[in-house]
Amino acid sequence: MKSPPCMRHRKSPVVVFATAGAIRSHRSPLMVEIQTGYGSEVLVVRLVGGIKLFDVFRKIGDRWDTLSIGRFSLSYVLEGCNCKLVDEEDFDNMLYLCPDSNRIYGTVEEVRPSIALSGGSSTIVSVRATGVLEDVDMEEPLDEFCRHIETRYLTSGWANLIHSVGQVFRGGVMDFRAVLQRYAIENGFMYDFVKNDKYRVTAKCKFEKCEWRVHAILDRSSGEFVIKDLLNEHRCGSTYRRNKHKRLTSSLVASEIASMVNQNNSTSPMHILEFFANKYGLDLPYYHAWLGVEKARGKIDGHLIQFLVSVVFGISVPVFENRCLFPLAFAIVGAENDDNWLWFLGILKSVLSPRPITFITDRNHGLVSNISTVFPHCHHAYCLYHLQFNLRDHFPGHFRKGFRNKLVKLFNKIAYAPSVASYNVCVTKFCDHGGAKAKTFLANVPKEHWTNAYFKGKRYGEMSSSAIESFNNWVLEARRMPVMNLIDCLRSKIMVQMSKRREDSATWISEIGPVMDAKLKKRIEKGRAWRVQKSSTGVYEVKSMPAVVVDLEEGTCSCGSWQYSGFVCAHVATVLAKTCSEEESMADYIDPFYHVVAYQQTYEDKIHPVLAMDIPDFTQGTAREIKPPRNRRPPGRPCLKRIRSRGEECMARPRKCSRCHQLCNHNRRTCTEASKD
DSSP states (O other): OOOOGGGTTOOSOEEEEEOSSOOOOTTSOEEEEEEOSSSSOEEEEEEOTTOOHHHHHHHHHHHOTTSOTTSEEEEEEETTEEEEOOSHHHHHHHHHHOTTOSEEEEEEEEOOOOEEEETTEEEEOOOBOSTTOOBOOTTGGGGGGSOOOOOOOTTGGGGGSSOSTTOEETTHHHHHHHHHHHHHHHHTOOEEEEEESSSEEEEEESSTTOOOEEEEEEETTTTEEEEEEEEOOOOSSOOSOOSOOTTOOHHHHHHHHHHHHHHOTTOOHHHHHHHIIIIIOOOOOHHHHHHHHHHHTTSSSOOSOOSOEEEEOOSSOOOOOTTOOOOOEEEEOSSOSHHHHHHHHHHHHHHSOSSOOEEEEOOOHHHHHHHHHHOTTSEEEEOHHHHHHHHHHHSOTTSOHHHHHHHHHHHHHHHHOOSHHHHHHHHHHHHHHHHHHHHHHHHTSOGGGTOTTTOOSOOTTOOSOHHHHHHHHHTTTGGGSOHHHHHHHHHHHHHHHHHHHHHHHTTOOSSBOHHHHHHHHHHHHHTTTOEEEEEETTEEEEESSSOEEEETTTTEETTSHHHHHSSOOHHHHHHHHHHOOTTOOGGGGSOGGGBHHHHHHHTOSOOOOOOGGGSOOTTSOOTTOOOOOOOOOOSSSOOOSOOOOTTGGGSOOOEEOTTTOOEESOOTTTOOSOOOO
């Protein structure tokens, strides 16, 4: 390609700006041809919209080592005049003044610093580069040996948030304070409020001799905040950005991470610390990160509804079958007290059928006193799991661990004893081992609430409330959400679960559910070697070890399992397998609650999705608005973990023994493992 006549025989590099057609706007794609003038090498770069002059300088410097940035200037010829490209405005003018040109030729001229020697000393003359280029520094070439990727933080836009008198803040005083806070953080200075109320805000630099000052007032006609006075220059010498700032509060953190927490509710404070360090270049105190996450979730700032809310599922619940957990209702309350328990149990009673119900709970005071009041004809069983920990707590640490473990085993035998006679035998062994303290513990726990021998209701084999722990783990992440999000998450999880169980049960072909059907097969297999002898109509003796008596008409077995669980034990299953005719079915002797038909009826009803447009807006001051209760927030962090029963915390967390090097509950002194040395 030939050079234009005006540029032939020149040793300076030549830059050619070219497009496929006429140049209409610098946002159109450009083709840049760069000729060195002393070589045939040509650099062709296709640039897209938004091209800047500095991008052109950078591409020239990257291509030729002798033309490093800061050591050359760029100019072009317009109507016989030499025009320098000093800044972005010159670059825009070049494209504007040459709209019909297919090519624009530019010239690169090297700018070298001059060095004068005088009297043995050297003087370096610094040359200021043109346009967007910075001062030439003799140390800059060293940067070529240690290049770093430039990091642009998300706070870069905060540097010019406050810029002029008359600037308007449509969010009122809160908007102005938030902008001022970010502006000070990015520009690295602290300020104090001279005046600060909802009508006017005056702030000045914290250093007394500094003249920086801003004054904004409320425009009562529009409700906007307007800057009326601004002296935006610092003379304190402290305006450089730091990684830490006292104005970096948890509320600012919450506003910045609101969308992140909304998308991922499991966001932890450690994630926020890392996020602010990498994306904002700011170091947060851990407490600000934690509190910011909590505020972003809406648990502290009070914008969400935090009052008594209840949701009830399955108005007519026929059964609980196949060892599944069916959630009936849940409530969100301000505190766990007698009034709220009484309110919740009253609502629960209104939706349950009048048949007898068995409650299995820990010995919570609100439940012990109110279940008997609201459900006088129902049965209340105490969780055996919690009673075991209460028993351990009754015998403090100076009792040996082996002693307490044996005491717990004897206590379990009392709970499972099927008859009064076997109950008395087990109690005697328990008291002989535990002494007077064991007798005192039994006296304080009414036996009709936890022993099979005296309990009058049916627990269907459930001796503890461990199913509730499974449910708590299932909704563990949802418990950290704001109230409305929590309710919607629970509704969604239960809706999906019910749909899946409804579809699964439609494929079952047996009369009872698959879980209980597998148990029935194992029990029949267990009694294959037992002989069955008939005593009278419906009464059989099973020659097991020991022998038991089964009465099919009364629905009893001397082992006690059938009448307590409602499901046939191995003795009854053996009798039915060996005596039933082909017309009879074992399912006829199993409680109807275990049948597949009853299971399908349980999940026949559906939970429908809730449309966002159907949710009322409680933030507009309508009559439907529910305000949070007037109670003070307790000090410290809110409790997120389950409150353990007395004695439950006695179970030490496994630790590594320094002798056997295993995770265990002993140390080097009490280790009994064989030495590996």
